[in-house]
Amino acid sequence: MSSDSAGTADGSDTDRIDADTPADTAGSDETAAEPPLRVENLRKEFGGITAVDGASFAVAEESLTGLIGPNGAGKSTTFNCITGIHEPTAGAVYLNGENIAGLAPNVVADRGLVRTFQIARELAEMTVLENLMLAPQRQQGETLYRSVLPTFRDDVIEEETELREAVWESLEFFEIDHLAEEQAGTLSGGQRKLLEMARALMTDPDILLLDEPFAGVNPSLETKLLDRINQLRAEEGLTFLLVEHDMDIIMEHCDPVIVMHQGQVLAEGPPEAIRNNERVVDAYFGDQQ
Amino acid sequence: MSPDSSPADRLPTDRLDGLRDLLERSDAALVITAMAAFYLLFLGIGAILNYDLAGLISILGQVTFFTAVYALVVLALNLQWGYAGLFNIGIAGFMAVGVYSMAMLTAPPTGSPPGLGLPISVGIVGGMLAAALIGLVTALPALRLRADYLAIVTVAISEIIRLTYNSPAFSTFTLPGGIALGTGGASGIGNFPSNPVRAIYYVDPSSAASGTTPVGTAVFGFFETILGVVRSAVIVDLTYGFVLAVVVFLVYTLLAQEDNSPFGRVLKAIREDEVVAKSLGKDTNRFKIKTFMLGCALMGLAGVLWQGFGTGAVYPQAFRPELTFYIFIAVIIGGAGSNTGSVLGGAVFANLLFLLPQYLPNIIEQTFAIQAAPNNFIAAVGPIAAGEVAPLLGYVLNQRLPALRFVFVGILLIYLMQNRPEGLLGHRTETAAAVDLSEGHTPGGAVRSDPTAPDDEPGGVDDE
Numbered sequence: 015m016s017s018d019s020a021g022t023a024d025g026s027d028t029d030r031i032d033a034d035t036p037a038d039t040a041g042s043d044e045t046a047a048e049p050p051l052r053v054e055n056l057r058k059e060f061g062g063i064t065a066v067d068g069a070s071f072a073v074a075e076e077s078l079t080g081l082i083g084p085n086g087a088g089k090s091t092t093f094n095c096i097t098g099i100h101e102p103t104a105g106a107v108y109l110n111g112e113n114i115a116g117l118a119p120n121v122v123a124d125r126g127l128v129r130t131f132q133i134a135r136e137l138a139e140m141t142v143l144e145n146l147m148l149a150p151q152r153q154q155g156e157t158l159y160r161s162v163l164p165t166f167r168d169d170v171i172e173e174e175t176e177l178r179e180a181v182w183e184s185l186e187f188f189e190i191d192h193l194a195e196e197q198a199g200t201l202s203g204g205q206r207k208l209l210e211m212a213r214a215l216m217t218d219p220d221i222l223l224l225d226e227p228f229a230g231v232n233p234s235l236e237t238k239l240l241d242r243i244n245q246l247r248a249e250e251g252l253t254f255l256l257v258e259h260d261m262d263i264i265m266e267h268c269d270p271v272i273v274m275h276q277g278q279v280l281a282e283g284p285p286e287a288i289r290n291n292e293r294v295v296d297a298y299f300g301d302q303q
Numbered sequence: 304m305s306p307d308s309s310p311a312d313r314l315p316t317d318r319l320d321g322l323r324d325l326l327e328r329s330d331a332a333l334v335i336t337a338m339a340a341f342y343l344l345f346l347g348i349g350a351i352l353n354y355d356l357a358g359l360i361s362i363l364g365q366v367t368f369f370t371a372v373y374a375l376v377v378l379a380l381n382l383q384w385g386y387a388g389l390f391n392i393g394i395a396g397f398m399a400v401g402v403y404s405m406a407m408l409t410a411p412p413t414g415s416p417p418g419l420g421l422p423i424s425v426g427i428v429g430g431m432l433a434a435a436l437i438g439l440v441t442a443l444p445a446l447r448l449r450a451d452y453l454a455i456v457t458v459a460i461s462e463i464i465r466l467t468y469n470s471p472a473f474s475t476f477t478l479p480g481g482i483a484l485g486t487g488g489a490s491g492i493g494n495f496p497s498n499p500v501r502a503i504y505y506v507d508p509s510s511a512a513s514g515t516t517p518v519g520t521a522v523f524g525f526f527e528t529i530l531g532v533v534r535s536a537v538i539v540d541l542t543y544g545f546v547l548a549v550v551v552f553l554v555y556t557l558l559a560q561e562d563n564s565p566f567g568r569v570l571k572a573i574r575e576d577e578v579v580a581k582s583l584g585k586d587t588n589r590f591k592i593k594t595f596m597l598g599c600a601l602m603g604l605a606g607v608l609w610q611g612f613g614t615g616a617v618y619p620q621a622f623r624p625e626l627t628f629y630i631f632i633a634v635i636i637g638g639a640g641s642n643t644g645s646v647l648g649g650a651v652f653a654n655l656l657f658l659l660p661q662y663l664p665n666i667i668e669q670t671f672a673i674q675a676a677p678n679n680f681i682a683a684v685g686p687i688a689a690g691e692v693a694p695l696l697g698y699v700l701n702q703r704l705p706a707l708r709f710v711f712v713g714i715l716l717i718y719l720m721q722n723r724p725e726g727l728l729g730h731r732t733e734t735a736a737a738v739d740l741s742e743g744h745t746p747g748g749a750v751r752s753d754p755t756a757p758d759d760e761p762g763g764v765d766d767e
Binding site: 097098099118119120123124128129131135137138139140141143144147148149151152153154155156157158160161162167170171174175178181182191194195197213214217 | 557560561564565566567568569571572575576578579580581582583584585586587590593597732734735736737738740741742744
């Protein structure tokens with residue numbers, strides 16, 4: 015993989031298909047509002063392999079931004095670098111204007127940026143209820159002395175009771191309430207994906223990074239989840255960055271769409287333009303000529 | 304079993320089912336039943352060995368003492384390993400820090416080795432704090448790395464601690480300011496303050512000849528007049544065993560509170576997948592360090608209560624790595640992740656694998672009338688040529704059975720790993736929450752706003 019082609023001002027070789035795209039706006043107009051998430055010249059090397067090679071893009075507020083690319087394009091590594099699981103070799107990740115590159119995952123999550131994983135990482139030997147109860151941030155009972163001292167116990171119980179109600183509501187919405195007391199490791203692949211998404215939402219995030227959240231989820235629920243995502247965007251101002259291989263979902267629901275290839279951002283813009291972009295077609299299907 | 308059947312109609316299997324139900328529902332019933340079984344077993348052993356009443360009370364005291372101290376340290380390990388997945392194989396070292404710190408704080412300044420002469424309560428708290436601090440020093444660099452590094456660091460620190468206490472260099476030393484302290488080197492520390500329980504019975508706890516307190520007079524008088532003459536020392540030991548049982552109960556309650564809370568939930572999440580816990584905003588290092596320190600403090604307390612007052616003396620050899628191994632076996636027997644399982648695992652190990660092998664040779668010798676066992680292998684196998692196997696049997700039983708404990712433990716471990724890797728209670732789902740999570744929800748309906756509303760069945764899923 016080479017970075018020779020990185021020749022634009024932001025260090026990438028990206029087709030900015032629509033001048034109104036958030037990335038372009040963020041990069042060219044300093045007076046415009048800072049997007050909640052902006053990645054700049056992100057680079058991640060593993061030994062001799064460059065997984066992310068100078069990627070730059072921005073995610074606009076309340077958008078459902080799609081991130082696509084062939085296998086090995088660097089999408090999940092980008093997620094890992096944004097969320098602190100991997101420390102980038104170079105580049106910056108701006109969360110509400112503040113560079114969070116290299117911060118620990120818990121600090122990133124605490125600041126409102128939460129993710130799900132490509133391969134669902136349920137907490138296998140905890141129940142579905144426990145998985146969701148874990149998620150809310152800054153719970154009173156997470157302090158050792160508050161968890162054991164009788165003086166504080168009533169407050170902890172009160173908070174737990176409130177969280178329990180929210181958790182059951184979430185489980186019902188995601189249609190996994192019948193599995194509430196099962197060990198999460200016994201769930202099917204699709205159910206685990208739902209559990210992960212429900213758990214991530216329980217953290218009350220500002221930005222949610224979803225890594226192939228619909229893999230194994232039945233179509234009717236998929237529609238319901240997309241409706242929910244749109245509702246959360248409209249009513250609570252959440253921002254979503256979605257990695258997905260299902261092109262129908264990407265093209266119908268995401269705007270803009272960012273295409274990664276060989277660790278770089280190949281193109282970004284509205285779905286119709288991306289669909290007709292030759293470089294994107296080549297990246298997915300190979301150069302037909 | 305039909306609800307209207309009279310007790311006389313019940314088949315024995317029905318009664319057993321009823322007992323099984325009770326034991327599955329009530330942890331207290333489970334522990335009490337197990338302890339009753341162990342008491343009966345050892346009373347039977349005492350009867351076979353023709354012990355007098357004092358001997359029987361003494362054996363009950365031993366059962367209580369070893370069960371309690373093993374349960375205490377197993378609970379501490381269960382917190383670290385069973386709950387948070389922190390692989391601490393330096394348990395013996397942290398116990399040693401606890402008891403040695405207590406000894407150095409409380410030993411008289413004029414003694415040999417000298418101590419600070421502080422009260423016992425200060426010594427106990429100091430021992431726990433010292434163990435927690437050593438735990439912190441151990442954990443800080445290691446917890447940032449993979450779990451196996453913590454294991455390597457803990458086993459190393461445990462041996463460093465033991466060898467330091469064993470070293471003649473620290474047998475007696477002087478701190479800046481002229482304060483003299485000492486570990487006693489290989490000879491250890493023998494000038495502990497006397498067992499605090501003795502203060503219940505004796506006017507001067509350090510001397511039984513000083514006369515008895517009113518409580519002592521009443522209790523000793525009871526045993527003397529109702530049950531015949533009993534040595535007062537065995538009453539003191541039995542009482543100490545029960546005091547330890549109370550400590551175990553308190554620690555169990557504390558840990559149950561901590562486990563059934565959001566704190567415990569994060570620990571379980573760390574054990575399951577630390578990356579997920581971090582990705583949900585949990586500062587896992589903070590949780591791990593707190594848990595490791597608390598576990599080490601409890602190990603230090605276990606060391607104090609085990610070695611500090613049990614024998615009245617402490618030696619470095621008591622903290623060899625095999626002690627750590629014993630505790631791990633006990634956790635595995637009980638089932639990692641279960642506090643009740645930890646108490647049961649500690650009880651099973653202490654009684655069946657620690658105490659029983661000490662009594663077994665005498666029982667078998669007495670039962671099979673084996674005479675004068677030889678004390679070397681040649682003398683044991685020689686008579687086989689003449690068709691006599693009794694000397695070899697006697698040699699194995701008398702000389703080697705306690706030492707064969709590791710073999711028994713190994714066999715048990717292989718059996719458990721193959722047939723019940725989750726241990727006695729590891730299969731149970733113990734939900735980490737301060738409230739019953741299944742409550743407040745009606746199946747297929749909205750969340751119940753008032754959990755006390757009538758005609759609402761609790762539980763969101765089908766019962767198993």
